[in-house]
Amino acid sequence: AINSARLWQSLMDLAAIGATEKGGNCRLALTALDGQGRDLVVGWMKQAGLEVRVDQIGNVFGRRAGRDSALAPVMTGSHIDTQPTGGKFDGCYGVLAGLEVMRTLNEHGIATQAPLELAIWTNEEGSRFVPVMMGSGVYSGRFPLQQALDARDSDGKSVRDELAAIGYAGSAPADARPPAAYFEAHIEQGPVLEAKDKVIGVVTGSLGLRWYDVTVTGMEMHAGPTPMAVRKDALLASTYLVQEAIRIANAFQPHGRGTVGVLDVHPGSRNVIPGRVSFTVDLRHQDAAMLAKMDACLRRACTDIASEFGVDVKLDDVQYFAPTPFDPRLVQQVRAAAVLEGLSHMDIVTGAGHDAVYVAGVAPTAMIFVPCKDGVSHNEIEDAKPEHLAAGCQVLLSAMLASAGT
Amino acid sequence: AINSARLWQSLMDLAAIGATEKGGNCRLALTALDGQGRDLVVGWMKQAGLEVRVDQIGNVFGRRAGRDSALAPVMTGSHIDTQPTGGKFDGCYGVLAGLEVMRTLNEHGIATQAPLELAIWTNEEGSRFVPVMMGSGVYSGRFPLQQALDARDSDGKSVRDELAAIGYAGSAPADARPPAAYFEAHIEQGPVLEAKDKVIGVVTGSLGLRWYDVTVTGMEMHAGPTPMAVRKDALLASTYLVQEAIRIANAFQPHGRGTVGVLDVHPGSRNVIPGRVSFTVDLRHQDAAMLAKMDACLRRACTDIASEFGVDVKLDDVQYFAPTPFDPRLVQQVRAAAVLEGLSHMDIVTGAGHDAVYVAGVAPTAMIFVPCKDGVSHNEIEDAKPEHLAAGCQVLLSAMLASAGT
Ligand SMILES: NC(=O)NCCC(=O)O
Numbered sequence: 018a019i020n021s022a023r024l025w026q027s028l029m030d031l032a033a034i035g036a037t038e039k040g041g042n043c044r045l046a047l048t049a050l051d052g053q054g055r056d057l058v059v060g061w062m063k064q065a066g067l068e069v070r071v072d073q074i075g076n077v078f079g080r081r082a083g084r085d086s087a088l089a090p091v092m093t094g095s096h097i098d099t100q101p102t103g104g105k106f107d108g109c110y111g112v113l114a115g116l117e118v119m120r121t122l123n124e125h126g127i128a129t130q131a132p133l134e135l136a137i138w139t140n141e142e143g144s145r146f147v148p149v150m151m152g153s154g155v156y157s158g159r160f161p162l163q164q165a166l167d168a169r170d171s172d173g174k175s176v177r178d179e180l181a182a183i184g185y186a187g188s189a190p191a192d193a194r195p196p197a198a199y200f201e202a203h204i205e206q207g208p209v210l211e212a213k214d215k216v217i218g219v220v221t222g223s224l225g226l227r228w229y230d231v232t233v234t235g236m237e238m239h240a241g242p243t244p245m246a247v248r249k250d251a252l253l254a255s256t257y258l259v260q261e262a263i264r265i266a267n268a269f270q271p272h273g274r275g276t277v278g279v280l281d282v283h284p285g286s287r288n289v290i291p292g293r294v295s296f297t298v299d300l301r302h303q304d305a306a307m308l309a310k311m312d313a314c315l316r317r318a319c320t321d322i323a324s325e326f327g328v329d330v331k332l333d334d335v336q337y338f339a340p341t342p343f344d345p346r347l348v349q350q351v352r353a354a355a356v357l358e359g360l361s362h363m364d365i366v367t368g369a370g371h372d373a374v375y376v377a378g379v380a381p382t383a384m385i386f387v388p389c390k391d392g393v394s395h396n397e398i399e400d401a402k403p404e405h406l407a408a409g410c411q412v413l414l415s416a417m418l419a420s421a422g423t
Numbered sequence: 424a425i426n427s428a429r430l431w432q433s434l435m436d437l438a439a440i441g442a443t444e445k446g447g448n449c450r451l452a453l454t455a456l457d458g459q460g461r462d463l464v465v466g467w468m469k470q471a472g473l474e475v476r477v478d479q480i481g482n483v484f485g486r487r488a489g490r491d492s493a494l495a496p497v498m499t500g501s502h503i504d505t506q507p508t509g510g511k512f513d514g515c516y517g518v519l520a521g522l523e524v525m526r527t528l529n530e531h532g533i534a535t536q537a538p539l540e541l542a543i544w545t546n547e548e549g550s551r552f553v554p555v556m557m558g559s560g561v562y563s564g565r566f567p568l569q570q571a572l573d574a575r576d577s578d579g580k581s582v583r584d585e586l587a588a589i590g591y592a593g594s595a596p597a598d599a600r601p602p603a604a605y606f607e608a609h610i611e612q613g614p615v616l617e618a619k620d621k622v623i624g625v626v627t628g629s630l631g632l633r634w635y636d637v638t639v640t641g642m643e644m645h646a647g648p649t650p651m652a653v654r655k656d657a658l659l660a661s662t663y664l665v666q667e668a669i670r671i672a673n674a675f676q677p678h679g680r681g682t683v684g685v686l687d688v689h690p691g692s693r694n695v696i697p698g699r700v701s702f703t704v705d706l707r708h709q710d711a712a713m714l715a716k717m718d719a720c721l722r723r724a725c726t727d728i729a730s731e732f733g734v735d736v737k738l739d740d741v742q743y744f745a746p747t748p749f750d751p752r753l754v755q756q757v758r759a760a761a762v763l764e765g766l767s768h769m770d771i772v773t774g775a776g777h778d779a780v781y782v783a784g785v786a787p788t789a790m791i792f793v794p795c796k797d798g799v800s801h802n803e804i805e806d807a808k809p810e811h812l813a814a815g816c817q818v819l820l821s822a823m824l825a826s827a828g829t
């Protein structure tokens with residue numbers, strides 16, 4: 018059995034780096050704090066006897082040899098970058114649950130047939146750099162290494178330079194031979210498991226996602242003397258588009274999601290009618306055809322609002338991944354492990370993107386969810402119970418052993 | 424007659440400081456560029472023989488002696504700070520038209536009975552520091568000097584420190600004896616004069632104004648797994664309030680105005696449902712009772728939206744000034760001057776606040792408007808015709824002489 022207290026302590030030690038006042042974490046991808054977090058976990062990996070390599074997009078892999086070193090490894094992992102106001106468990110749990118699996122196997126002197134690998138993927142969150150799930154995306158050939166290295170944050174800093182700055186511009190090829198199987202443990206980040214009182218979510222697949230950048234251009238004018246009728250208010254037009262993105266999601270229930278998370282107003286002065294507004298749109302659905310319909314609705318809304326308000330609306334596609342079913346054989350291994358451990362469980366679809374979604378394109382993949390408090394994530398108050406985290410880790414151990422062979 | 428070419432040249436020389444690529448100006452109040460602009464104009468004032476003093480809120484006054492130095496002066500002026508994406512004429516025209524009046528009188532050796540004064544008021548625009556019309560507000564006793572000095576910009580820098588940094592923390596009392604009369608020349612910043620094909624706007628008074636800061640607090644959650652139905656999206660709730668502010672203005676036509684110029688989203692990440700949104704509201708009306716009704720409508724909307732969306736809405740009052748009628752005798756002097764100069768003219772109300780609105784509280788006041796291209800102001804493309812600017816300056820000269828006596 019895994020060591021629940023050790024897993025918890027490692028989570029808390031990592032959370033001390035970039036801790037926020039409200040008990041959360043701000044450890045944005047490739048910042049100095051992300052570098053410190055990586056150094057801490059890489060140190061633990063080495064202590065656990067893992068052989069560590071860093072690839073060209075900064076993904077870190079720690080390998081535990083198997084009896085047959087010719088076999089492709091059984092991999093687990095997740096990310097340790099966080100949202101600007103993120104929590105202690107999103108991502109970190111998956112990495113440290115994987116580490117706890119390695120530590121437990123070491124402790125009990127258990128060898129596996131296939132090698133095991135633990136991955137820390139670069140920039141999963143996507144809040145500092147787009148594309149989201151960058152490290153696993155490059156690894157899985159979803160987009161080219163160069164595109165990822167060229168990506169810049171809002172201050173104009175590139176992934177290439179920031180990787181070098183924290184010492185994680187590795188030399189291992191970023192598109193290595195895929196693993197034999199990939200498992201990722203994660204908090205649910207939604208309210209379903211808690212509501213249904215289940216400890217283990219057997220994740221059967223993920224929603225598809227479309228990200229956009231929208232720019233609305235009107236006309237800057239003075240807020241006082243300009244009659245209401247002659248205005249071209251870029252913010253007013255944008256409010257209708259924000260509402261429309263959310264109305265579209267509401268129309269495609271139960272699986273539609275629509276969110277505007279970023280919105281910037283230019284020039285941003287109290288007495289100036291906004292001349293330009295830029296915002297993001299995030300649309301998700303479980304069904305590719307429905308997601309395509311949502312996309313069409315959004316495009317139509319842009320055209321309609323542009324003509325209704327006499328503004329210019331530009332819609333740029335930023336990222337897309339299709340709804341992704343996980344590997345039925347691996348999903349069944351997770352389900353079987355939950356049964357074996359006597360844990361309550363249910364099938365569930367993930368609304369969040371995960372590195373597993375990209376890895377699923379090149380290797381059989383499955384995920385293990387555990388509940389988080391009130392379903393809250395991407396929030397400093399994100400919380401989870403030690404016993405749930407331990408249960409998920411136990412299932413991960415079980416599933417990895419089933420795949421790797423003992 | 425005033426020298427149109429000299430007036431134009433001075434406008435262009437000042438506009439070279441903080442010039443923007445699109446032909447406008449960014450010379451925010453109390454920045455180093457504002458300091459450079461002040462130094463240039465103060466140099467011109469001294470060359471014109473004016474005796475310059477700076478008061479404790481950084482207002483600059485240049486005095487031209489009259490035959491009777493015991494008489495209160497006849498004053499003119501405006502401001503030279505600009506919006507972040509401002510134009511070359513807003514404010515600067517009033518200051519440099521006043522300077523041109525002094526230069527013309529000098530050239531023709533004309534003495535006046537009462538002294539004349541030219542004022543440059545501090546932070547009229549209000550985009551960097553609130554209250555707006557700060558210098559004239561302190562001068563007129565609308566708010567205390569200390570409150571103004573304590574005001575901070577969004578980077579936390581105070582008016583007190585920034586005045587000192589540019590060398591304009593003066594020692595003259597900020598609440599000097601009021602002038603006998605105050606005239607301010609300004610571009611209209613709206614489309615009326617152009618539409619009616621008139622050269623001179625005889626400004627009879629101003630709209631009243633209410634400024635607010637609104638903060639909407641919802642709940643940060645993950646954009647993917649969080650079902651639409653359980654969200655507390657601070658941005659979605661805010662879009663309805665933005666629309667409501669504008670709907671209120673539309674309901675109080677022809678004189679209602681409503682604008683949201685600043686809106687900030689927290690934490691501002693693509694895949695985080697916004698947990699907190701802050702925005703400004705600017706409401707204006709010509710009639711105090713109507714403005715009070717608009718205020719009541721906005722407050723009701725805040726309560727309604729808060730309960731409808733399960734978010735918290737906080738409304739803070741930031742500034743208020745009542746609709747302000749100008750002095751009938753001075754308004755008539757402006758009208759008479761336009762007639763005398765053979766210029767087409769019409770009565771008009773200003774939708775913009777001006778330093779004149781505050782000075783009107785302590786001295787007889789009037790304003791002179793000239794057209795600006797397409798009514799566009801608070802925009803880098805703001806433009807005006809040299810002959811219109813000259814006409815307004817000529818009317819200013821005429822009206823000042825009528826008030827000061829020759
Ligand atoms: N797990 C997680 O928070 N992923 C970020 C990508 C997403 O927005 O779904």
Ligand SMILES: NC(=O)NCCC(=O)O
Nearest residue numbers: 241288547548555775776
């Ligand atoms: N004239 C001018 O732009 N004043 C700024 C104050 C206002 O917003 O009306």
